[in-house]
Amino acid sequence: MSSVVKKIAEAPATTRIPAAERRELILQAATAVFAERGYAGATTDQVAKAAGISQPYVVRMFGTKEALFLEAFDRALGTVLGEFRAVIADYDAGRLADKVATLDPAQGTRRQDHLKYLIAVTYADLIADRGILMMLMQSFVTGHEPVIGPRARDGFLTMFRLIRDEAGMDADSARDFLAQGMLMNTLISLRLPDVYDEDASAEELLECTLKAKLNMVLDTSRAQSRVS
Amino acid sequence: MSSVVKKIAEAPATTRIPAAERRELILQAATAVFAERGYAGATTDQVAKAAGISQPYVVRMFGTKEALFLEAFDRALGTVLGEFRAVIADYDAGRLADKVATLDPAQGTRRQDHLKYLIAVTYADLIADRGILMMLMQSFVTGHEPVIGPRARDGFLTMFRLIRDEAGMDADSARDFLAQGMLMNTLISLRLPDVYDEDASAEELLECTLKAKLNMVLDTSRAQSRVS
DNA sequence: GATTGTGGTAATCGAATGATTACTTAACTC
DNA sequence: GAGTTAAGTAATCATTCGATTACCACAATC
Numbered sequence: 001m002s003s004v005v006k007k008i009a010e011a012p013a014t015t016r017i018p019a020a021e022r023r024e025l026i027l028q029a030a031t032a033v034f035a036e037r038g039y040a041g042a043t044t045d046q047v048a049k050a051a052g053i054s055q056p057y058v059v060r061m062f063g064t065k066e067a068l069f070l071e072a073f074d075r076a077l078g079t080v081l082g083e084f085r086a087v088i089a090d091y092d093a094g095r096l097a098d099k100v101a102t103l104d105p106a107q108g109t110r111r112q113d114h115l116k117y118l119i120a121v122t123y124a125d126l127i128a129d130r131g132i133l134m135m136l137m138q139s140f141v142t143g144h145e146p147v148i149g150p151r152a153r154d155g156f157l158t159m160f161r162l163i164r165d166e167a168g169m170d171a172d173s174a175r176d177f178l179a180q181g182m183l184m185n186t187l188i189s190l191r192l193p194d195v196y197d198e199d200a201s202a203e204e205l206l207e208c209t210l211k212a213k214l215n216m217v218l219d220t221s222r223a224q225s226r227v228s
Numbered sequence: 229m230s231s232v233v234k235k236i237a238e239a240p241a242t243t244r245i246p247a248a249e250r251r252e253l254i255l256q257a258a259t260a261v262f263a264e265r266g267y268a269g270a271t272t273d274q275v276a277k278a279a280g281i282s283q284p285y286v287v288r289m290f291g292t293k294e295a296l297f298l299e300a301f302d303r304a305l306g307t308v309l310g311e312f313r314a315v316i317a318d319y320d321a322g323r324l325a326d327k328v329a330t331l332d333p334a335q336g337t338r339r340q341d342h343l344k345y346l347i348a349v350t351y352a353d354l355i356a357d358r359g360i361l362m363m364l365m366q367s368f369v370t371g372h373e374p375v376i377g378p379r380a381r382d383g384f385l386t387m388f389r390l391i392r393d394e395a396g397m398d399a400d401s402a403r404d405f406l407a408q409g410m411l412m413n414t415l416i417s418l419r420l421p422d423v424y425d426e427d428a429s430a431e432e433l434l435e436c437t438l439k440a441k442l443n444m445v446l447d448t449s450r451a452q453s454r455v456s
Numbered sequence: 457g458a459t460t461g462t463g464g465t466a467a468t469c470g471a472a473t474g475a476t477t478a479c480t481t482a483a484c485t486c
Numbered sequence: 487g488a489g490t491t492a493a494g495t496a497a498t499c500a501t502t503c504g505a506t507t508a509c510c511a512c513a514a515t516c
Contacts (some may be wrong), residue, residue, distance in 0.1 A: 035374050040269030143419040144264050157429050173437045179411035186410045191371035208399045
């Protein structure tokens with residue numbers, strides 16, 4: 001019977017995965033691809049290959065490339081906002097008392113001073129998954145797109161308001177915080193860690209920008225460079 | 229005679245322009261288009277239309293889209309570096325003594341403190357031509373491209389070294405300066421000035437980031453939005 | 457064990473795009 | 487004013503890409 005032959009031949013066939021789970025995998029792949037190449041530069045086929053499925057399936061599951069980008073953006077932004085809110089909640093619940101005790105009093109002793117430091121560390125930690133920050137950065141330079149642009153502006157302002165209102169920072173501190181964040185985003189998008197060993201000034205800039213997080217960033221960048 | 233008829237009919241024909249001059253026009257158009265849409269998102273035909281010529285002429289004059297992008301990038305970077313060096317030279321020659329006299333001594337009195345302020349103002353002035361800073365930003369998020377990426381990294385590091393070595397800033401000050409610059413770039417690329425009137429937090433963020441330059445930025449953004 | 461819904465893919469299509477070719481004509485030179 | 491050079495375009499080509507269509511097969515249900 002041909003059915004028997006078929007069964008044997010197709011034994012190591014593609015494992016089927018529930019749609020909801022596959023969706024997650026595609027979104028992860030899309031985040032990495034869009035982060036690297038931007039909205040216009042990425043193709044649905046690259047996303048499909050990264051997710052290990054066919055290109056039509058990607059399109060059918062999300063409708064359009066634009067819709068996929070928007071979901072990946074929401075996902076990345078949601079992760080950042082979630083982490084920020086978590087650290088604020090932890091601080092206000094006194095769960096970070098030990099960490100706060102190690103801070104230099106010269107940096108300030110108010111709640112907003114403490115949170116400024118804690119959120120900055122949280123942000124730097126997010127570099128571990130290079131895709132998230134680069135995905136945001138790619139969205140921010142796509143302000144001209146009629147659908148993506150407004151969403152990107154809205155997302156950025158949501159971050160600003162969270163820092164100002166929920167963390168209680170004054171506008172200037174919030175601005176400085178965002179500025180440091182945009183610098184980190186830029187250095188990562190530039191792939192500056194790739195030339196860390198070859199250029200002394202790249203080394204110095206990365207060191208004074210990322211400080212304690214540097215080794216982590218170099219490790220993950222090297223790991224992700226090998227793949228892509 | 230048909231020649232007479234032709235002459236009349238073709239009287240308002242296209243004015244021919246020397247190649248060198250046309251090159252300039254194309255580069256200006258390319259800077260605006262690439263700044264808006266990025267390397268992958270821009271087309272050579274959009275550049276051609278913006279420059280008022282045909283698409284094949286653009287390609288023939290620069291060889292490839294990539295070569296055109298690289299020239300536009302060099303041009304934008306060169307403008308920024310040139311302005312920075314000019315203000316440093318002016319300061320060291322004492323030509324900015326009156327401007328320096330108005331500074332708040334609390335901000336610092338060393339050469340690097342003065343230059344930090346003066347260069348920051350110079351950078352903010354560059355926003356007047358929105359294309360330059362957006363062109364740079366688009367290049368910075370194209371770090372993955374094999375030819376553009378290395379040039380973008382090199383350009384960024386050149387800026388860093390200029391600020392550190394020629395302006396004499398310490399690494400941390402240089403980092404803070406670049407951070408503020410990347411924030412400005414991001415706000416402009418996001419087109420945040422477009423929603424200035426509609427969102428109170430956008431207004432606050434733009435005001436505390438751009439301060440005295442705000443009105444200029446709003447004016448030029450509105451003017452350039454009408455066109456594009 | 458037929459049915460049916462769900463998880464996929466192969467094939468293909470039309471539009472967009474970078475690049476090439478071949479051609480035209482204005483402007484300068486002698 | 488004939489000849490040559492330089493400025494510029496129309497037409498077209500080969501790819502690429504997002505999207506569509508039509509189909510296949512595994513697994514749960516009855």
